[in-house]
Amino acid sequence: MAELLQFVSSGLTVGAIYALVGLGFTLIYKASDIINFAQGEFVMLGGMMTVFVAMADVPLPVAALIAAIVTAGVGLALHRFAIEPARGASPVVLIMITIGASIFLRGIAQIVFDKRFHSLPPLFGSDPIQFGGAAILPQSLAVLGGAAFIVILLWLFIERTLLGKAVIATSANRLAARLIGIDTRQIVDFSFVVSAVIGAIAGILITPIALTSYDVGTLLALKGFAAAMLGGIGSAPGAVVGGLLLGMIEAMTAGYLSSNYKDAVAFLIILIVLIAIPQGLFGRAKIERV
Amino acid sequence: MSLRALLDNRLMPAIAIAAIVIILPLFFPSAYYYRIGALVFIFALAVVGLNLLMGFAGQVSLGHAGFMGIGAYSVAIGPVAFGAPSWLCLFAGAILSGTVAFAVGRPILRLKGHYLAVATLGFGLLVAIVLTNEAGWTGGPDGMSVPKLALFEWRVRGSDAWYWIAGTTFVVGFVLALNLMDSPTGRALHAIHDSEIAARVLGIDVARKKLTVFVISATYASVAGSYLALFNGHITPDSAGFLRSIELVAMVVLGGMGSIVGSLVGAAVLVVLPQVLTTFHEYEQALLGLIVMGFMIFLRQGIVPSIAAVFARWRK
Amino acid sequence: MMVLEANGLSISFGGVRAIDDVSIAIASGQVFSIIGPNGSGKTTLFNLVSGIYLPNDGNIRLAGETVTGLAPEQLARRGLSRTFQNLQIFSRMTVLENVMVGRHRHERTGIMADLLHWPSVPRQNRATRDAARAALARAGLAGEDDRPAGSLAYGALKRLEIARALASEPKLLLLDEPAAGCNPVETQDIDRIIRAIVKDGITVVLVEHDMRLVMNISDRIHVLASGRTLTEGTPDQVRSDPAVIQAYLGVHGSQEAVRAFD
Ligand SMILES: Nc1ncnc2c1ncn2[C@@H]1O[C@H](COP(=O)(O)OP(=O)(O)O)[C@@H](O)[C@H]1O
Numbered sequence: 001m002a003e004l005l006q007f008v009s010s011g012l013t014v015g016a017i018y019a020l021v022g023l024g025f026t027l028i029y030k031a032s033d034i035i036n037f038a039q040g041e042f043v044m045l046g047g048m049m050t051v052f053v054a055m056a057d058v059p060l061p062v063a064a065l066i067a068a069i070v071t072a073g074v075g076l077a078l079h080r081f082a083i084e085p086a087r088g089a090s091p092v093v094l095i096m097i098t099i100g101a102s103i104f105l106r107g108i109a110q111i112v113f114d115k116r117f118h119s120l121p122p123l124f125g126s127d128p129i130q131f132g133g134a135a136i137l138p139q140s141l142a143v144l145g146g147a148a149f150i151v152i153l154l155w156l157f158i159e160r161t162l163l164g165k166a167v168i169a170t171s172a173n174r175l176a177a178r179l180i181g182i183d184t185r186q187i188v189d190f191s192f193v194v195s196a197v198i199g200a201i202a203g204i205l206i207t208p209i210a211l212t213s214y215d216v217g218t219l220l221a222l223k224g225f226a227a228a229m230l231g232g233i234g235s236a237p238g239a240v241v242g243g244l245l246l247g248m249i250e251a252m253t254a255g256y257l258s259s260n261y262k263d264a265v266a267f268l269i270i271l272i273v274l275i276a277i278p279q280g281l282f283g284r285a286k287i288e289r290v
Numbered sequence: 291m292s293l294r295a296l297l298d299n300r301l302m303p304a305i306a307i308a309a310i311v312i313i314l315p316l317f318f319p320s321a322y323y324y325r326i327g328a329l330v331f332i333f334a335l336a337v338v339g340l341n342l343l344m345g346f347a348g349q350v351s352l353g354h355a356g357f358m359g360i361g362a363y364s365v366a367i368g369p370v371a372f373g374a375p376s377w378l379c380l381f382a383g384a385i386l387s388g389t390v391a392f393a394v395g396r397p398i399l400r401l402k403g404h405y406l407a408v409a410t411l412g413f414g415l416l417v418a419i420v421l422t423n424e425a426g427w428t429g430g431p432d433g434m435s436v437p438k439l440a441l442f443e444w445r446v447r448g449s450d451a452w453y454w455i456a457g458t459t460f461v462v463g464f465v466l467a468l469n470l471m472d473s474p475t476g477r478a479l480h481a482i483h484d485s486e487i488a489a490r491v492l493g494i495d496v497a498r499k500k501l502t503v504f505v506i507s508a509t510y511a512s513v514a515g516s517y518l519a520l521f522n523g524h525i526t527p528d529s530a531g532f533l534r535s536i537e538l539v540a541m542v543v544l545g546g547m548g549s550i551v552g553s554l555v556g557a558a559v560l561v562v563l564p565q566v567l568t569t570f571h572e573y574e575q576a577l578l579g580l581i582v583m584g585f586m587i588f589l590r591q592g593i594v595p596s597i598a599a600v601f602a603r604w605r606k
Numbered sequence: 607m608m609v610l611e612a613n614g615l616s617i618s619f620g621g622v623r624a625i626d627d628v629s630i631a632i633a634s635g636q637v638f639s640i641i642g643p644n645g646s647g648k649t650t651l652f653n654l655v656s657g658i659y660l661p662n663d664g665n666i667r668l669a670g671e672t673v674t675g676l677a678p679e680q681l682a683r684r685g686l687s688r689t690f691q692n693l694q695i696f697s698r699m700t701v702l703e704n705v706m707v708g709r710h711r712h713e714r715t716g717i718m719a720d721l722l723h724w725p726s727v728p729r730q731n732r733a734t735r736d737a738a739r740a741a742l743a744r745a746g747l748a749g750e751d752d753r754p755a756g757s758l759a760y761g762a763l764k765r766l767e768i769a770r771a772l773a774s775e776p777k778l779l780l781l782d783e784p785a786a787g788c789n790p791v792e793t794q795d796i797d798r799i800i801r802a803i804v805k806d807g808i809t810v811v812l813v814e815h816d817m818r819l820v821m822n823i824s825d826r827i828h829v830l831a832s833g834r835t836l837t838e839g840t841p842d843q844v845r846s847d848p849a850v851i852q853a854y855l856g857v858h859g860s861q862e863a864v865r866a867f868d
């Protein structure tokens with residue numbers, strides 16, 4: 001029982017990060033139909049930049065804030081200078097651009113930062129909390145709390161603000177949104193910025209537990225993408241559930257079967273789910289009207 | 291045959307490529323160039339196959355390196371574990387890849403767009419994970435060495451020998467792809483790309499055609515993977531990994547989706563570019579990323595179709 | 607002998623009954639039209655009959671044989687073909703290639719022959735090309751062979767779909783609004799093309815809003831409203847049916863009704 005609890009806690013922690021990355025994918029996809037494979041680099045930038053700014057004797061919260069702001073700028077620049085000029089290109093070409101961007105960002109990161117692994121001090125100390133026989137890191141709670149906070153904030157924003165409604169309108173029908181006077185380009189700008197910030201926060205939260213380096217982005221992008229697809233593309237609740245599920249499956253496999261095969265089992269389950277439900281858990285089946 | 295008839299020949303691109311394969315070495319100052327040439331043709335072979343799937347049938351695969359991996363480890367494990375000759379292992383690997391593609395493709399090719407992308411990605415990762423973890427067979431993450439190819443009494447070594455083998459195989463693969471395009475199967479694949487519903491209404495068994503091209507493209511990738519392993523003499527699970535799959539897709543898109551000549555160009559660019567960029571040391575990756583972005587932004591149809599379009603406009 | 611029979615067909619989308627207990631029987635050699643206001647279920651009926659949607663209820667028989675639940679490609683092999691209201695052109699291919707795809711069910715070479723370009727393949731390609739050209743001519747599109755299909759005008763694309771369907775040599779052809787967006791001259795062309803098709807022994811099911819065309823060409827007319835059968839009869843019977851006029855007036859506005867039934 002204690003063992004199970006331990007696995008659940010670590011599964012949820014990792015899953016929360018996947019969920020945040022998946023949310024980043026979802027938000028940009030909703031606003032622009034683009035799958036942004038540079039999403040993982042936002043996570044890397046958030047963590048690495050906090051580490052390096054903090055090294056310059058800047059207080060940690062300030063360092064984190066700077067990292068989030070700079071990452072937001074990177075997100076905006078990605079849209080303005082790489083995506084926007086290729087407007088109208090095919091989806092595969094746009095994906096390749098974001099992959100090019102992620103190679104570029106990784107390349108820059110290894111020059112500006114370095115190629116070593118780094119960590120951050122945990123937010124609330126490192127003494128594990130004993131709970132039902134399991135030892136839970138305070139930082140795990142910080143990750144979960146932070147993720148929940150972001151999800152709620154995003155939900156409130158989408159549901160309660162005019163800008164949020166504009167995002168929904170844009171994702172439902174771009175042309176109609178433009179006709180009623182929504183600046184859809186600004187909406188996409190905005191989605192890139194928010195996704196970048198969400199990614200950066202995920203990076204800052206997870207670094208005390210999982211370490212970071214210039215090349216952690218690829219795997220995270222992969223997992224976040226998988227999470228978003230498992231949940232059903234374009235579905236925010238789907239991304240969150242998909243992320244948490246993915247994290248749990250990995251933790252359970254690692255705990256009870258073999259940690260070598262945790263990714264294998266996770267993707268096997270994703271394959272099975274998609275074969276059974278081709279539009280993902282929360283996605284809507286798209287029927288082409290002919 | 292008159293010049294006119296020659297130029298209009300269906301196989302003209304293949305003849306031109308064959309000529310390039312033969313003439314190019316005249317300008318090679320060192321064995322290093324043979325090595326690069328061999329690598330270009332090996333990758334181009336895999337890319338032609340992937341292009342049949344992506345560019346013609348419009349089905350994404352983010353896991354094609356998995357099939358390269360199967361081909362690669364076939365020629366590594368077969369001779370060591372079973373004492374089978376390398377060339378036989380190469381064929382066995384191709385058959386294995388085709389069989390795996392058939393088994394995996396049946397369920398997942400029903401998925402569309404990004405869902406197919408994530409499913410193929412998952413497949414590729416599964417292959418890479420198995421290769422990493424079954425160290426008893428594969429040598430684990432460090433990989434294993436691959437016995438040299440022996441054809442009868444001839445032990446193939448040296449970049450120039452591999453240049454000729456890879457070049458010839460590429461031309462054969464290229465011709466087969468051209469053949470396919472000029473056939474009912476090719477037209478059906480092309481049709482599926484634009485409208486599956488219309489294709490079905492015209493009697494095309496879409497699921498079967500997709501599966502067919504998936505198996506064919508897996509076979510191409512497998513042969514290329516075997517060649518790469520035999521040529522390098524060493525392989526690691528990375529040769530089946532996600533980044534390799536992405537590299538293959540990048541070659542297809544960069545050269546031009548649906549352009550078979552583009553497959554060669556895309557492979558050439560992405561094989562040669564990193565070699566050139568090593569002179570920039572730590573800036574290598576950043577530059578590579580920038581160049582990929584630049585190509586995709588400014589030549590979004592891919593290199594070959596973009597150039598062809600410019601020519602067409604210019605002739606008018 | 608009925609070419610097509612459908613009995614008690616129904617399908618719902620999220621609670622909306624798009625087709626509700628509709629039955630039709632179409633005799634060989636007829637032009638059978640289906641009319642009704644927008645959203646009354648005409649296209650959905652085509653999608654059911656051509657195997658794109660699976661009915662929740664009811665059955666479909668093609669030349670007497672039950673085909674309910676068969677896939678579109680299986681129905682195609684039994685001689686059913688159709689065009690689409692929302693065009694489904696192979697826009698990356700040329701005009702001729704589009705129609706060549708229509709010959710698919712008559713092509714026999716296997717994958718190995720295709721890969722190796724066996725002599726049977728070029729021979730067959732020539733036959734396919736000739737048949738495709740003939741089909742293009744029947745749809746009034748001769749001489750456009752090598753144009754990219756995407757570059758044709760809307761009216762020509764409608765005819766390209768007809769040519770493509772004809773190339774498959776159907777016994778039963780479903781046309782979904784072939785004259786939509788056509789000017790009067792082009793509509794005349796469509797009229798002529800349909801008459802020629804019927805003369806060649808192909809049964810035509812027509813969905814069309816141009817009432818003049820429908821009234822002129824149809825042997826029987828089936829009227830749908832909100833997914834249900836309103837009435838069926840000859841053009842004269844339908845024209846004078848008060849319920850039909852009511853349906854059109856109620857849902858569709860007077861203008862069309864007046865134009866339709868003058
Ligand atoms: N795939 C689908 N999903 C949801 N609703 C559909 C679908 N196809 C048709 N409908 C609905 O069925 C009804 C009939 O549509 P349709 O057959 O296109 O009408 P018509 O062709 O007569 O104009 C409409 O209310 C339409 O919204």
Ligand SMILES: [Mg+2]
Nearest residue numbers: 648649650691
């Ligand atoms: Mg309709």
